[in-house]
Amino acid sequence: xxxxxxxxxxxxxxxxxxxxxxxxxxxxxxxxxxxxxxxxxxxxxxxxxxxxxxxxxxxxxxxxxxxxxxxxxxxxxxxxxxxxxxxxxxxxxxxxxxxxxxxxxxxxxxxxxxxxxxxxxxxxxxxxxxxxxxxxxxxxxxxxxxxxxxxxxxxxxxxxxxxxxxxxxxxxxxxxxxxxxxxxxxxxxxxxxxxxxxxxxxxxxxxxxxxxxxxxxxxxxxxxxxxxxxxxxxxxxx
Numbered sequence: 001x002x003x004x005x006x007x008x009x010x011x012x013x014x015x016x017x018x019x020x021x022x023x024x025x026x027x028x029x030x031x032x033x034x035x036x037x038x039x040x041x042x043x044x045x046x047x048x049x050x051x052x053x054x055x056x057x058x059x060x061x062x063x064x065x066x067x068x069x070x071x072x073x074x075x076x077x078x079x080x081x082x083x084x085x086x087x088x089x090x091x092x093x094x095x096x097x098x099x100x101x102x103x104x105x106x107x108x109x110x111x112x113x114x115x116x117x118x119x120x121x122x123x124x125x126x127x128x129x130x131x132x133x134x135x136x137x138x139x140x141x142x143x144x145x146x147x148x149x150x151x152x153x154x155x156x157x158x159x160x161x162x163x164x165x166x167x168x169x170x171x172x173x174x175x176x177x178x179x180x181x182x183x184x185x186x187x188x189x190x191x192x193x194x195x196x197x198x199x200x201x202x203x204x205x206x207x208x209x210x211x212x213x214x215x216x217x218x219x220x221x222x223x224x225x226x227x228x229x230x231x232x233x234x235x236x237x238x
């Protein structure tokens with residue numbers, strides 16, 4: 001029995017609340033179980049120096065956890081003067097995931113910065129960030145289209161992410177902290193609506209896991225992201 005009582009292939013309770021932030025061009029508050037992440041998308045009318053004059057846009061991301069996102073207070077990274085390696089790795093993953101489904105040429109020379117702020121952490125914060133960030137980005141592009149900044153939405157596909165792991169010998173979907181901290185193996189899958197794989201991050205915490213277990217985790221991830229894709233479409237009105 002999983003600590004949450006869920007079946008192996010069950011997601012935690014998920015909700016997507018679009019337009020949560022008043023001032024951002026696009027935003028979404030995503031809840032996956034007790035994990036809560038506020039994703040905002042901010043439009044900038046220029047691109048980084050390395051892209052100037054190339055007629056294409058840029059999508060990038062920043063990620064952070066509020067001091068009381070966990071059961072004890074963590075220091076703000078700004079107060080420490082630098083980001084942790086974990087933070088940098090996660091925000092690069094979010095940016096890569098969104099760029100994989102964005103037509104940069106269709107954006108023209110503009111940038112969208114995604115901010116993913118973890119309000120409450122109970123496992124799977126990077127996956128929730130990617131899933132919620134797609135909604136925020138879609139809404140930001142739609143705002144630009146309505147303002148005649150863009151002629152079409154540059155998103156080519158959906159992208160979402162979910163964690164899977166081997167818990168007491170059984171492959172399971174969408175790990176919460178109680179499972180993630182004691183899993184035999186855990187993996188994060190970033191998948192597109194068309195079935196493409198953007199990224200897979202997998203680690204054995206004890207004994208190595210097998211090809212069969214990896215494929216079982218991928219199957220769970222595909223089923224889980226199919227549910228998330230449907231929720232994304234509902235959130236943006238597709």
